[in-house]
Amino acid sequence: MSNKVIIFSAPSGAGKSTIVNHILGRYPELEFSISATSRSPRGTEVNGKEYYFFPVEEFRKKIEEDSFVEYEEVYPGSFYGTLKSEVRRIWDKGHVIVFDIDVKGGVNLKRIFGDKAFSIFIQAPSIEELRSRLIHRGTDSPEAIEKRVAKAAEEMTYADRFDHILINDDLESALKEADIIVGEFIAR
Ligand code: 5GP
Numbered sequence: 161m162s163n164k165v166i167i168f169s170a171p172s173g174a175g176k177s178t179i180v181n182h183i184l185g186r187y188p189e190l191e192f193s194i195s196a197t198s199r200s201p202r203g204t205e206v207n208g209k210e211y212y213f214f215p216v217e218e219f220r221k222k223i224e225e226d227s228f229v230e231y232e233e234v235y236p237g238s239f240y241g242t243l244k245s246e247v248r249r250i251w252d253k254g255h256v257i258v259f260d261i262d263v264k265g266g267v268n269l270k271r272i273f274g275d276k277a278f279s280i281f282i283q284a285p286s287i288e289e290l291r292s293r294l295i296h297r298g299t300d301s302p303e304a305i306e307k308r309v310a311k312a313a314e315e316m317t318y319a320d321r322f323d324h325i326l327i328n329d330d331l332e333s334a335l336k337e338a339d340i341i342v343g344e345f346i347a348r
Contacts, residue, residue, distance in 0.1 A: 165257040165273050166190070166342060167322075169266030170282035171290060171312030175328045179282060180260045182335050183342050190342075191255040193246055196222065196231075198239040202299060212243070230268045235307070240265070256346060263315040266322065278345040280338070281322035285329040287313055 166183075170176040184190050194208065198216040207213045214222070219239045223231060231241025242259065250257045259269060263281070270279040284290045290312050294305045319325050324341055328334040 162254070163251050163276055164345070165193075165259060165269070165277045166345065167259045167261060167266045167269050167273075167277055167279040168282060169261055169263045169279070169318075169322065170328075171263070171284055171308075171315040174282045174284035174290065174312075175293070175331065175334070176260060176282050178331065179326070179328065179334060179338050180258060183338055184258060186339060187256075187342065187346060189254075189256055189346065190258050191250045191253065193242055193250065193257050193259045195246075195261070196228075196239075196241050196243055198237075199235075229272060230265055232262060232265050232268075234262050234265075242269070263318045267318060270322070278324070278341075279322045280324045280326050280341070281319045282334075283316070283319055283325055283327045284312070285327070289329075 168176055168180050180192070184192055194210070194212055196212045196214055196219065198214055198219040201207065201213055205211065216237070216239065222228065222243070227243055227245070228241040229244050229247055231239055234240045240262065242261070247257060259266070261269060266279055266281070270277050284293070287309060291305065291309050294300060294308060300308065326334055326337055
């Protein structure tokens, strides 16, 4: 089957980026879907690499123009979405799209893409562990961390709506499992 997509969703801090980056390095036919966002770039983030950064008015304009496959106000005032043009860009190259997307977005994309999609929920071991990972990452304020932890607790309840639950309490084995399930999906 052509025009496939792989969806990775997880509560923030569950180690999603590490797993997604590993998988992208492992299979050359995979390509990361660059989302649009209205939040500002963090750290070393570059426009057109991690995200397409848009001022909020421009993001709203694109919503009105029906430019998105899906979008979500992930945090109050911060919009994130997948542009239809991004899906076309990657499929035109014959590549399999990899989405790194919030839990609700993941459920939506699975509904939209159906059998073309393989959806993976990355489960962090516990809320306490999650909090300590976010603190360790050092990119968010204490208030932002508490907001993310509360959100994560709610998001954990969505796990059973995904095709596969990947438990990330040991990174090495999580990466191995990710290799296997992604390889099987690509070969299908
Ligand atoms: P961050 O600001 O930490 O980069 O991302 C915050 C959350 O937004 C993450 O869970 C990320 O996966 C999610 N996200 C990124 N792109 C999209 C998107 O296109 N749509 C939705 N619904 N969520 C996204």
